Structures are given as C-alpha cells and as structure tokens.
Amino acid sequence: MFVEATRSLTDLRTDARAIDVSIIMPCLDEAISLPHCIANAREALKRIEEQHGLFGEIVIADNGSTDGSQKIATDLGARVVPVARRGYGAALIGGGEGAYGRYLLMGDADGSYDFTNGVAMIGELLAGADLCMGSRFKGGIAPGAMPWKNRYIGNPVLTGILNLFFRSGISDAHCGLRAITRDCFAALGLSGSGMEFASEMVIKASLRDFRITEVPATLSIDLRDRAPHLRPWRDGWRHLRYLLMLSPTWLFGVPAVAVMGVSALILMVAIGFWLGIFQGETPFGVSWSIASGFLFTTGHLALLMAAAGHLHGVASGYRRLRPMMARMGRMLNLESMLTVGAIQMAASAAIFGATGWYWSSHGFVALPNSLPLVLAGILGATGAQTVFGGFLLAILAGHDARFLGGARRGGLLLTPDLGV
Secondary structure, three states: OOOOOOOOHHHHOOOOOOOOOOEEEEEEEOOOOOHHHHHHHEEEEEEHHHHOOOOOOEEEEEEOOOOOHHHHHHHOOOEEEEOOOOHHHHHHHHHHHHOOOEEEEEOOOOOEEOOHHHHHHHHHHHOOOOEEEEEEEHHHHHHOOOHHHHHHHHHHHHHHHHHHHOOOOOOOOOOOOOEHHHHHHHOOOOOOOOOOOOHHHHHHHHHHHOOOOEEEEOOOOOOOOOOOOOHHHHHHHHHHHHHHHOOOOHHHHHHHHHHHHHHHHHHHHHHHHOOOOOOOOOOOOOHHHHHHHHHHHHHHHHHHHHHHHHHHHHHHHHOOHHHHHHOOOOEEEEEHHHHHHHHHHHHHHHHHHHHHHHHOOOOOOOOOOHHHHHHHHHHHHHHHHHHHEEHHHEEEOOOOOOOOOOHHOOOOOOOOOOOO
C-alpha cells in the first residue's frame, strides 16, 4: 500500500532511503485538479508497492501557485517543492532535484493522465531501462482530450523529426507521463524551462545511448476550468527549434554537403569546358560560376558550424564523439587548421596575382573568362573561414588548441555516436 498515513512527512524526510519512487507533478494553480491527481498517484504507489515492493512519495513541484495549491497538496499528504524558475520544464527539473526516489515518475497535475499507467513504467526501469515513455497513441486518447492539430499534425510531425534526427524509435515524444532513473536524470543535465523539456529528455537520452522503452498511456480530458498552459504554435516552434539546435548534423551538416555538392558539380563542368575537356558551349557561364562560389563558401561555413556544434555537445557531456572525428584526433587542432587556411589563402593570392598579370599584359581589357577569379575568391573566403573557424573550435574546446581536449574532459571521447 501507499506509505502508511501514520508515518509523518518529517519521518520520510529524515529517512530518504525509504523512498524508492517519486511521483512528480508540475503545478501552477491546479487547485481544482490536484485532489484527483494526488488520489490517483496514491493508487499508483499502492500498486507499485504490491507489484514491485517499492515505497514512494508524491512531490508537487510548485511553480508559484496563487490559488492555494500548496496547502491542498500538503493537506493531502504530498510534499511541496517550491520552484522559483518559471516554466513546465523548470518545474519538473526542480521537482526531480528535490525528490527522494531512485525512480522518478512524472505526470501533469491537470487530471489528463492516469498515474496507474506508470506502474508498468517503473517495471521497465526495474528491468533495465533508463527512460520509459508513455505513448498516448498506443494507450488511447479520449474524444476532445487533444486538439486535432496536435493529434494529427503537431505530435506526429515533431516525433517523426525527432526519430529521424536522433533515432529514438518512439511513437509519442511529447507524452507528459514518463519515468526515468535518478542516475539517468542527473546524467542528462536537463535545462529546458518550457515545453521543449519533453523533447530535451528524449534527445539527450538518445544521444547518450541510454536505454529508452515505451508503454501505452491514456489521455483524458483535463479537469481545469481554464485554458491549458500549452500554446500549440508557440510550443511547437520551441520544440522544433530545440530539435534543430541539438542536431548540428541536420541543421548545418546536411545543408552544407548539399550546397557544396551542387557547387562542386557546377565548377567541375565549368572547368572542364574552360580547359577544353568538354567541347561546345558551356551551360554554366559567369552568372552560374558566381552563384556556385556563393554556394560553396556558404556550405563551407555551415560545415565548420556543424563541427563546432558537435564538439560543443561532446564537451558539454550530452553527446558522444563520432568515430570518424575520434580517428582524426591528432589532426583536429588549431595549428592544422591555420596551416590549411594559410595554404588556401596563399593559393588565392597566387591566382589573383596571375590573373592581374594576365590582365595588365593584355591591355587591361575584360577577361575572357571569370572562372579563375571565382576560384580565387572561393579559396580566399574558405581559407579565411578555416582560420577563424580554427580559433572558434579552440575556444569551444576550453581555449585548448587540441579541439578534442574539451571532449576528453567531457568523458565521451572514444565512444560511438549513435545520434546526430
């Protein structure tokens, strides 16, 4: 059964080891729904004890309620943890930090989730999972419980993008009912204050190769007499931008490879006609050559940003270093990039110089082909980017000329990266 009612809250605080499971609810003015949610959470803890032999507590992570939610929670036997930083994610992070349990079961305090669905989640954690997500699409959504744009557009699209970027393999990345081990919770270093917290937990667990499982969860119409805190378009954008910020490969790397590939194709064809390898009139004249130069330099910059974003994530401890970058460890340093950049800029200066000599020796008339100047511009621009990018990577590595120095301090240097 639930921790005996005769056992005082003071006793629990002095013997935190007795708490195995903490049910955490973020709360902001939930006086109407709290009695139902706490009673439901108490039933869930009773079943957890019966099935798994674990004791638990109920933690209300209060985000500044003004409707008496704190007193209601305390009177009903829950423990209130005040969280000053505002936001859904901030409340859950504060509640997790203040909880006593080895296993944390999180769910909203609006009556929309059934905490007894969390019994199976705790079982998954006991079986070796680090994070167990609820799936409303597998468990059932009551009519009217989720707006159609969330059910058929927002959640499927954002979950699909998350699975594409991070290979999480789950069907509902934004379910508010989820369970996580304390060790995993601490290791992830979660920081999202808003609704993007839901994505952050799954993303970082995937990047760190923690074991993620999923069980069905039901969603009911909430018990509030006011509009929910969720704002679909605003919070949807916050989720999407968070997905992009944590995936430098998709944000920078994929576009970089695409535009550099197109640019290289245009330049190779143009050079082929210029050198007489291809016969006839080139399909890529001055305009296309200039456009290809823009594409190549933009792609090169994006590629440097992809490397910077990846190494920053490794140094921060929430992602694993790619094996390819680990193998290039000795080459990834400031001096190498300065050397490459200097060679590029020297080649650019040489082409500019030769072109200037040709121009002056032919009476300063218009050049017959602008391609040499385009190539010189590409070499000069990417050379400068390489030099500046080298210093940026060194700064991100903790002012270490060896770019993997920060990765070593992050402790994830040589382990394979399963995410992007």
